[in-house]
Amino acid sequence: MLDQLRGDVLKANIELSKRGLAKATFGNASAIDRSSGMVVIKPSGVPYDTMTAADMVITDLSGKVIEGALRPSSDLATHIELYRAFKEIGGVVHTHSHFATAWAQSLHEIPCLGTTHADHFRGAVPLTDPLSDEEIASDYEKNTGLAIVRAFDDIDPMEMPAVLVASHASFVWGATASDAVETADILEEVARMAYHALTLDPGAEQISDALLDRHFLRKHGAKATYGQRS
Amino acid sequence: MLDQLRGDVLKANIELSKRGLAKATFGNASAIDRSSGMVVIKPSGVPYDTMTAADMVITDLSGKVIEGALRPSSDLATHIELYRAFKEIGGVVHTHSHFATAWAQSLHEIPCLGTTHADHFRGAVPLTDPLSDEEIASDYEKNTGLAIVRAFDDIDPMEMPAVLVASHASFVWGATASDAVETADILEEVARMAYHALTLDPGAEQISDALLDRHFLRKHGAKATYGQRS
Amino acid sequence: MLDQLRGDVLKANIELSKRGLAKATFGNASAIDRSSGMVVIKPSGVPYDTMTAADMVITDLSGKVIEGALRPSSDLATHIELYRAFKEIGGVVHTHSHFATAWAQSLHEIPCLGTTHADHFRGAVPLTDPLSDEEIASDYEKNTGLAIVRAFDDIDPMEMPAVLVASHASFVWGATASDAVETADILEEVARMAYHALTLDPGAEQISDALLDRHFLRKHGAKATYGQRS
Amino acid sequence: MLDQLRGDVLKANIELSKRGLAKATFGNASAIDRSSGMVVIKPSGVPYDTMTAADMVITDLSGKVIEGALRPSSDLATHIELYRAFKEIGGVVHTHSHFATAWAQSLHEIPCLGTTHADHFRGAVPLTDPLSDEEIASDYEKNTGLAIVRAFDDIDPMEMPAVLVASHASFVWGATASDAVETADILEEVARMAYHALTLDPGAEQISDALLDRHFLRKHGAKATYGQRS
Numbered sequence: 001m002l003d004q005l006r007g008d009v010l011k012a013n014i015e016l017s018k019r020g021l022a023k024a025t026f027g028n029a030s031a032i033d034r035s036s037g038m039v040v041i042k043p044s045g046v047p048y049d050t051m052t053a054a055d056m057v058i059t060d061l062s063g064k065v066i067e068g069a070l071r072p073s074s075d076l077a078t079h080i081e082l083y084r085a086f087k088e089i090g091g092v093v094h095t096h097s098h099f100a101t102a103w104a105q106s107l108h109e110i111p112c113l114g115t116t117h118a119d120h121f122r123g124a125v126p127l128t129d130p131l132s133d134e135e136i137a138s139d140y141e142k143n144t145g146l147a148i149v150r151a152f153d154d155i156d157p158m159e160m161p162a163v164l165v166a167s168h169a170s171f172v173w174g175a176t177a178s179d180a181v182e183t184a185d186i187l188e189e190v191a192r193m194a195y196h197a198l199t200l201d202p203g204a205e206q207i208s209d210a211l212l213d214r215h216f217l218r219k220h221g222a223k224a225t226y227g228q229r230s
Numbered sequence: 231m232l233d234q235l236r237g238d239v240l241k242a243n244i245e246l247s248k249r250g251l252a253k254a255t256f257g258n259a260s261a262i263d264r265s266s267g268m269v270v271i272k273p274s275g276v277p278y279d280t281m282t283a284a285d286m287v288i289t290d291l292s293g294k295v296i297e298g299a300l301r302p303s304s305d306l307a308t309h310i311e312l313y314r315a316f317k318e319i320g321g322v323v324h325t326h327s328h329f330a331t332a333w334a335q336s337l338h339e340i341p342c343l344g345t346t347h348a349d350h351f352r353g354a355v356p357l358t359d360p361l362s363d364e365e366i367a368s369d370y371e372k373n374t375g376l377a378i379v380r381a382f383d384d385i386d387p388m389e390m391p392a393v394l395v396a397s398h399a400s401f402v403w404g405a406t407a408s409d410a411v412e413t414a415d416i417l418e419e420v421a422r423m424a425y426h427a428l429t430l431d432p433g434a435e436q437i438s439d440a441l442l443d444r445h446f447l448r449k450h451g452a453k454a455t456y457g458q459r460s
Numbered sequence: 461m462l463d464q465l466r467g468d469v470l471k472a473n474i475e476l477s478k479r480g481l482a483k484a485t486f487g488n489a490s491a492i493d494r495s496s497g498m499v500v501i502k503p504s505g506v507p508y509d510t511m512t513a514a515d516m517v518i519t520d521l522s523g524k525v526i527e528g529a530l531r532p533s534s535d536l537a538t539h540i541e542l543y544r545a546f547k548e549i550g551g552v553v554h555t556h557s558h559f560a561t562a563w564a565q566s567l568h569e570i571p572c573l574g575t576t577h578a579d580h581f582r583g584a585v586p587l588t589d590p591l592s593d594e595e596i597a598s599d600y601e602k603n604t605g606l607a608i609v610r611a612f613d614d615i616d617p618m619e620m621p622a623v624l625v626a627s628h629a630s631f632v633w634g635a636t637a638s639d640a641v642e643t644a645d646i647l648e649e650v651a652r653m654a655y656h657a658l659t660l661d662p663g664a665e666q667i668s669d670a671l672l673d674r675h676f677l678r679k680h681g682a683k684a685t686y687g688q689r690s
Numbered sequence: 691m692l693d694q695l696r697g698d699v700l701k702a703n704i705e706l707s708k709r710g711l712a713k714a715t716f717g718n719a720s721a722i723d724r725s726s727g728m729v730v731i732k733p734s735g736v737p738y739d740t741m742t743a744a745d746m747v748i749t750d751l752s753g754k755v756i757e758g759a760l761r762p763s764s765d766l767a768t769h770i771e772l773y774r775a776f777k778e779i780g781g782v783v784h785t786h787s788h789f790a791t792a793w794a795q796s797l798h799e800i801p802c803l804g805t806t807h808a809d810h811f812r813g814a815v816p817l818t819d820p821l822s823d824e825e826i827a828s829d830y831e832k833n834t835g836l837a838i839v840r841a842f843d844d845i846d847p848m849e850m851p852a853v854l855v856a857s858h859a860s861f862v863w864g865a866t867a868s869d870a871v872e873t874a875d876i877l878e879e880v881a882r883m884a885y886h887a888l889t890l891d892p893g894a895e896q897i898s899d900a901l902l903d904r905h906f907l908r909k910h911g912a913k914a915t916y917g918q919r920s
Contacts, residue, residue: 023879024872026806045917074908074916096806098879102886105804106894114335115398116256116326133900140904167897168805182254189253189328196332199429199889204336207397210363214370218304226304227275344565345628346486346556412484419483419558426562429659434566437627440593444600448534456534457505574795575858576716576786642714649713649788656792659889664796667857670823674830678764686764687735 002067005031005040006053008091012177016095017048019185026169027095028073031177032083034090037061041079043070074141081145082173086157091177093184096169099191103127104164110190111206113197117190118207118215120183122159125190126151130166144168159220162187232297235261235270236283238321242407246325247278249415256399257325258303261407262313264320267291271309273300304371311375312403316387321407323414326399329421333357334394340420341436343427347420348437348445350413352389355420356381360396374398389446392417462527465491465500466513468551472637476555477508479645486629487555488533491637492543494550497521501539503530534601541605542633546617551637553644556629559651563587564624570650571666573657577650578667578675580643582619585650586611590626604628619680622647692757695721695730696743698781702867706785707738709875716859717785718763721867722773724780727751731769733760764831771835772863776847781867783874786859789881793817794854800880801896803887807880808897808905810873812849815880816841820856834858849910852877 012029016022025048030041039059046055057068063080065072073079079092103110103125110125112118128147135143148163148171161183162172172187174180197204206212219226242259246252255278260271269289276285287298293310295302303309309322333340333355340355342348358377365373378393378401391413392402402417404410427434436442449456472489476482485508490501499519506515517528523540525532533539539552563570563585570585572578588607595603608623608631621643622632632647634640657664666672679686702719706712715738720731729749736745747758753770755762763769769782793800793815800815802808818837825833838853838861851873852862862877864870887894896902909916 024876026809043918070918098883099886101804101806102883102890105883105887106891108891113397114331116331119256130898131901133898136898136900136904167803167901186254193328193332193335195886195890196329196425197335200332200425201336201338208360208363208366210366211361211397214366228273228300343627344561346561349486416484423558423562423565426559426655427565430562430655431566431568438590438593438596440596441591441627444596458503458530573857574791576791579716646714653788653792653795656789656885657795660792660885661796661798668820668823668826670826671821671857674826688733688760 001033001035002038002040002058003053005033006056006058008177009040009042009056010051010053012091012093012181013042013051014048015178015181016093016184019181021095021097021181021184021188022048023096027093028075028079029091029093029177029181030073030076030079031091032089038066039076039080039083041076042073043068044073046070075144077139077141078145078148078171081142081149082171085145085149085152086173088158088175089161089173090175091173091180093172093177093180094169095172095184097184097188097191099195100164100170100187101168102195103191104169105167107166109164110194111198111204112212113194113204114207115211115215116193118212119219120186120190120216121162122212122216123155124206125162125164125187126155126160127164128166159216231263231265232268232270232288233283235263236286236288238407239270239272239286240281240283242321242323242411243272243281244278245408245411246323246414249411251325251327251411251414251418252278253326257323258305258309259321259323259407259411260303260306260309261321262319268296269306269310269313271306272303273298274303276300305374307369307371308375308378308401311372311379312401315375315379315382316403318388318405319391319403320405321403321410323402323407323410324399325402325414327414327418327421329425330394330400330417331398332425333421334399335397337396339394340424341428341434342442343424343434344437345441345445346423348442349449350416350420350446351392352442352446353385354436355392355394355417356385356390357394358396389450461493461495462498462500462518463513465493466516466518468637469500469502469516470511470513472551472553472641473502473511474508475638475641476553476644479641481555481557481641481644481648482508483556487553488535488539489551489553489637489641490533490536490539491551492549498526499536499540499543501536502533503528504533506530535604537599537601538605538608538631541602541609542631545605545609545612546633548618548635549621549633550635551633551640553632553637553640554629555632555644557644557648557651559655560624560630560647561628562655563651564629565627567626569624570654571658571664572672573654573664574667575671575675576653578672579679580646580650580676581622582672582676583615584666585622585624585647586615586620587624588626619676691723691725692728692730692748693743695723696746696748698867699730699732699746700741700743702781702783702871703732703741704738705868705871706783706874709871711785711787711871711874711878712738713786717783718765718769719781719783719867719871720763720766720769721781722779728756729766729770729773731766732763733758734763736760765834767829767831768835768838768861771832771839772861775835775839775842776863778848778865779851779863780865781863781870783862783867783870784859785862785874787874787878787881789885790854790860790877791858792885793881794859795857797856799854800884801888801894802902803884803894804897805901805905806883808902809909810876810880810906811852812902812906813845814896815852815854815877816845816850817854818856849906
């Protein structure tokens with residue numbers, strides 16, 4: 001099981017780079033084996049083109065390295081908070097993808113301006129509160145995770161599989177690392193569309209709940225009609 | 231005849247992906263055989279890189295599947311309304327191409343700001359009215375088609391082969407599925423040019439009727455002088 | 461001589477497409493043999509990927525076809541006016557390259573905001589006056605050429621090898637068709653830079669004459685110091 | 691040693707072109723051998739695809755050519771001022787990369803709006819003062835270098851390895867030419883992100899010193915925790 005996760009996590013990390021979502025080494029993907037509570041994550045600062053499955057680092061949910069010769073991604077503690085709080089997710093991706101990051105830097109959530117957005121995210125993609133100086137000074141990565149979890153107090157993470165960390169960038173999740181990569185790719189496109197729609201008309205408003213639900217539920221949940229899964 | 235249409239529709243769908251007009255599975259192309267009234271359309275949610283001609287679904291103009299093991303694109307009912315209302319068209323394409331979608335999200339038609347636009351579309355590319363909650367709740371895709379048809383009350387669909395569906399994206403058509411793909415590609419470029427012209431100068435205005443007609447009629451209709459078709 | 465020009469013009473047209481300056485068939489390049497007064501130009505509406513040197517059309521300076529089975533580019537009459545008025549030029553290129561066209565659609569000249577611009581164009585890239593309805597109704601392409609020439613009343617076309625035609629797109633020229641392609645490529649980048657600088661700060665102003673001349677003359681004229689040509 | 695530097699400088703110049711940071715011949719990289727005081731730099735105006743290591747020009751710190759048949763880059767004198775003032779740097783890169791140049795043309799420094807920026811630059815990327823007409827008229831390239839050095843009066847060039855020259859473009863440096871190329875690539879992305887964040891919300895503000903230092907020092911200096919360098 002962990003061997004397969006190692007391969008999945010390697011592939012997800014490489015895919016981030018291939019799709020242009022993670023320039024240089026800005027980005028990382030992880031997955032969790034829920035039965036054992038083991039997390040598989042990218043090592044810190046290793047170039048995508050030389051990484052192998054054996055370089056993946058395995059830790060437990062306290063962040064202790066269980067297997068692997070390299071240091072884990074410096075964002076490990078954020079991933080772990082997400083796995084602890086969001087019990088249904090199996091993979092997490094962090095990227096500095098361009099337009100999602102621009103939104104995070106502008107300190108605005110991404111409003112739901114159209115059906116491309118509604119097909120994947122049930123409402124505006126939320127923005128965390130900024131961290132205080134104290135939260136930054138100690139356990140910064142863990143506190144980033146806690147800020148994300150706080151932003152989801154009344155949001156279902158399975159209906160909103162992404163967040164913007166204020167002044168930083170996005171975290172995205174899903175059933176698997178590969179699903180999280182796919183969603184990160186769509187988040188970037190949705191962020192870019194909302195940028196262009198809003199700079200064209202700053203008064204553009206969110207779509208109606210009726211249209212939002214019609215699209216979101218066409219692709220998600222028990223009554224989904226999209227695709228070949230019936 | 232249907233065998234050839236199946237190949238044409240497959241090719242048109244693949245071309246949408248290759249030209250960057252349809253990210254992931256956001257997009258679909260169809261064609262109609264006017265003699266039999268049969269519509270050939272992409273199956274729902276199948277990745278472009280594994281689709282074959284045999285996967286294409288054949289339906290009649292009531293939307294009933296006549297041939298094909300897969301479910302048709304969830305946008306089938308919209309395509310059908312277009313084929314029913316616009317008798318001269320042979321192919322329809324729906325994409326969430328980036329800039330056309332940004333315009334649809336901003337709820338503005340695309341004004342005709344230059345000759346690149348006028349070479350292909352005789353005037354502003356129209357925007358549908360938003361659907362009411364009732365129209366969204368039942369027969370959503372069919373109602374989308376009806377909203378498009380209403381927007382063409384006094385517009386000739388052969389002189390304006392594209393529309394923006396409010397808060398959604400574009401539908402584009404032509405004599406064949408392949409023509410519709412070509413027009414979808416040009417619509418995206420025209421939408422992107424108008425975005426950049428208008429953000430540079432929000433006061434930019436539509437071109438004169440004289441210039442619009444000069445360019446449109448240079449490429450279309452009985453007196454066309456462009457190309458080698460004399 | 462004409463055989464070589466045919467090859468040069470073919471190559472220039474293909475290069476326009478390869479560099480992304482001419483989408484679909486939006487663009488054309490020509491060259492002139494000054495000794496014979498013969499103009500070699502792209503045929504109208506022929507796709508770039510199937511064009512051969514033999515498809516190039518040869519005309520005289522009145523626009524009469526001397527050699528070639530195909531119809532010349534519909535913009536031929538504009539090219540001819542440029543060759544007649546600007547005696548030192550040997551090649552002309554017309555493209556709808558994206559950002560230069562957005563400027564033409566916004567009806568603004570491209571201000572000289574930096575040294576990238578000044579290295580290639582001695583001042584703002586001018587914009588023609590709009591054509592009147594009468595000028596559009598008859599001899600449209602020739603009148604487009606005359607409007608360009610009028611815009612250069614007090615500008616040296618060798619120091620300003622490009623123009624924006626109002627609501628249309630750019631024409632660019634040079635000693636050869638190949639030089640004109642190179643300049644068209646740089647014009648597009650300069651237009652894109654000016655777009656981003658001005659949308660960042662709408663108050664951005666043109667550079668000083670001292671800086672403009674320092675850069676322009678570093679690369680052009682008798683005292684040029686750039687490159688290996690000393 | 692100089693042979694290796696020649697290879698490094700060639701490679702850095704080619705990399706600038708490959709990464710899309712230097713269109714046409716707009717860009718140059720150099721390196722210095724601190725033991726001998728010899729500078730290796732790209733020749734002026736030679737296309738990237740035909741340059742060889744033997745074409746690199748070697749000069750001393752007064753700008754006198756010591757080895758090489760070709761003329762050095764016209765920006766040599768600027769590189770030399772940087773090597774003279776910033777004793778710890780080993781490589782310098784000058785590019786007209788798109789968004790960094792747009793910022794230079796808008797005459798604004800690049801504010802630090804997020805952690806992508808803070809990971810690499812400790813604060814806003816500074817902008818030089820404009821050169822006076824006298825500074826432009828004589829020793830222009832040397833005066834450009836002096837203007838950069840003046841902008842670093844109270845900035846550590848190892849914590850801020852980049853600058854915008856007013857109305858011109860960026861200069862970037864590092865321990866080696868290759869490091870400078872990497873930083874030039876990241877500068878371009880950071881400039882593009884700041885453009886999009888600020889055009890989305892012109893009121894976007896710089897991040898707190900706490901967040902800036904947390905990120906910058908995670909990757910730089912004695913207490914760095916990023917990567918595998920422990």
